[in-house]
Amino acid sequence: MNKPLRRVAIFCGLLIFALLLRDNWLQFVRADELNSHAKNTRVRIERYANERGNIIVDGKPITGSVDSQDPYYKYKRTYTDGPMWAPVTGYASQAYDANQIEKIEDGILTGNDDRLFFDRTLAMFTGDKKKGGDVVTTLSGAAQKAAYKGLGNNTGAVVAIEPSTGKILALASTPSYDPTSFAGYSGKDEKAWVALEKDKNKPKQNRAIREIYPPGSVFKVVTAAAALESGKVTDIDAATETPEGWKIPLSTKPMKNHSGGCANASLNEALRISCNSVFAKLGDDVGRDKMVEMAEKFGFNAEQFTPVRSSASVYDKQADRGGNALSSIGQFNTATTPLQMAMVTAAIANDGKLMKPYMVDKLVAPNLDVIKQNDPEEMSQPVSPENAQKLQQMMENVVSKGTGAKADLNMDGVKVGGKTGTAQHGEKNAKRPYAWFISYAKTAQGSPVAVAVIVEDAEGTNREDISGGGLAAPIAKAVMKAVIKSRG
């Protein structure tokens, strides 16, 4: 009986060996995949196991952590003025993961980032509790408050940037949501989440960076920049050869203007009264490829990382001549995020130099050591300083004598330049138009702020009244005022 016994011994050995192999496969080869699997709640448990670091605005936290006395997730996220700051912070929910800064800087906020290794090790020896680091933002509480209040019950978004650095000062989107309402994982949190998901006004959508809108007339400043840079226009006060009723190329339709006086209007005048015909013809003269080049220098056709990702704004690269002419006045396939228009404005206000927009100023370890400092970074130079100054002159004209009068700050030593836009959209333009306004303020020391405002749907306003100058300009004004005041 010993021969089969030996064979069975080998067989039993093989069974154990198979288990050992399988275990190596599971715990070595597949360990990372299983450890970071989307279904693995350990990631979330770890996220809430310790007091989470905070997101800081103006030196004060806009987030917090409370001990939720829960066996699964120890700490729960809280937010101060949640709806106002939601487009900046995003959310960190025990049941629904996290997004935006809460997700991108999760490593710092939880304290698990490799850069915090030393702090963790030190805390282990001193017996301190592990704690997350803080994310200090570039935002300005005053500007954000002005933007959020200005939007009120309207659907819309506001982005304000400091032109000289690219620091994002305000990032508001309405209607908004309170991330505290679903920070946990109870039935109440689920109800709040489901309600937000179902809400047809899409409150969770970050309109400031994730929604692309037809820009309409505010895009004309890009076309003006292209006309100046390409040399098609050198003197902004010289008449352009544009007949009233200029025909759209490849089409028999004439380009319609909404105001009189556009025939052969100069660039300056055409921007002031927002002549479609002049800018469509200029776009056509400059040509598609040059227009695309200019738009892309301003940041079109690319996602921006602030570090929160924005949608890519669009300037059609394949449009035919007619399409290009319409694109040049912000119609056809042209679409842009509010952030993109704020970038355009900021570049012009900063004498033609576009700074990369960002909203995380620095990352700070629990012991207040700075782990990472983000410095202003130049993205491109879409227009020369001379042409930028011409553009500023024209935009200031819009505010002082044209459609943007409501944005004028009337402050000594502060010049304001802007552009209105009323973008029509929907089948046969049947939907309520979008009211746009872009503007910047400028003092002797340079420009402290550039703003882009969009108001999607203005409740209780007659269609005719919806215009960038009427609805959006006052919000831009409030934001600029808040920034200048807070800078003293």
Next chain:
Amino acid sequence: MSVVTNTTTIGAIEAPSRRNTELALLAFAVVIPVFAYLNVGLAIDGKVPAGMAGYGLGLALLAGVAHLVVRKWAPYSDPLLLPLATLLNGMGLVLIWRLDQSPRLIATSMRLYKSFSPDAPSQMMYSAVGIAMFVGVLVLLKDHRVLQRYTYISMVVSLVLLLLPLVPGLGADVFGAKIWIRVGGFSIQPGEFAKLVLAVFFSGYLMVKRDALALASRRFMGLYLPRGRDLGPILTIWAVSLLILVFENDLGTSLLFFGMFVIMLYVATERTSWIVMGLLMAVAGAAVVGSTASHVKSRVAAWLDPFGCLETATDQNMLNACDQMTQVLMSFGSGGILGTGLGQGNSDLISFAANSDFIFATVGEELGLAGVMVFLLLYGLIVERGIRTALAARDPFGKLLAMGLSGAFALQIFVVAGGVMGLIPLTGMTMPFLAYGGSSVIANWALIGILIRISDTARRPAPAPAPSPDAEMTQVVRP
């Protein structure tokens, strides 16, 4: 068959009893779990656990008693078996105690049953009963060959044990598997005891019948095929296994018994044909039942694609099976190579049967790949010491019994560990010594007791031959 006929040449040399080796190993088997206990306490509360002295003394006392009994009643037995079992039992207690302190499992229990009672104290008691069983086996069973007398009684007893859970009013359905009976507040898993009794029956039966099963056969395609009437026993065991599978919904038990029988049949007859036939029958049975019984079907679905079947599950039962499987796999994966450390993992996310069926996942997560390999090797050592005992045994009954018990032990390890690690479909069995459960601990201590008894007989030096008067050089005949 080649029974070692001349063993006196080995026995003539005074074989060392190895009892002191056993004692030294036992010291490690007690000290390691005590350190693990301390480790858990420090990780969870940050201080030395209050129960450490009690736990350490308890474990040392049990190990000491077992050792003294072995020294007295089985002095020549294998020195590794007792320390290995003690170490596994001790570590099992630590793991159960660790899971007792999980706030999540306490919260779940409060939600479901409005009460929570820690399992470690009861497991400590079961371990004591298990050691008592071990002592009882060694003291009362002076010679394992006595069991031979109870061959057919064993058959009846094992059948009754196996079928008890099906008796209405006695059997309890625990999450689909009907392998429990409830007697006066205690849940008993008769299958664990049936394992031992069946091994006795198989050994006795095969020892008598092996010549008929081995020799009366026809040769067909290189295999010796048995005669039709000799197929009776294997067909009966097969049918009983299938009955268990179908009516008790327990893939593990049925696989274990059938596998044990095939291994013993092969060892007894030395005919490979039995293995081939056994495999074919097992595959056929598994295929039929697997495609019809919903309980088995969901387990198979959870095995094939655990994450995918979370979305494609057709009913709640299957969804639960898949969810358990994914939780267990992620628990292993999160352990990585060295694990999170005792008390610092999240294996309590497996909220169902975390300290019984799925206790190995806690080993995986908190002790990592290294820890799991150590545990597998410990089990492997028990199995190989058991087979070594079978090789050394001098009587065919002892050989078969030792082989059957070690084979069943090996199969159980494979089925359980393979199940939780996703190598084969999950079945409802528990890791011997590690998992929470009185029946399992008590039955496995009895198993170790029997192996130690057989190994004692096998290694005991044969008595010196009585001096034969004829061998004297000269004979003085006195008138």
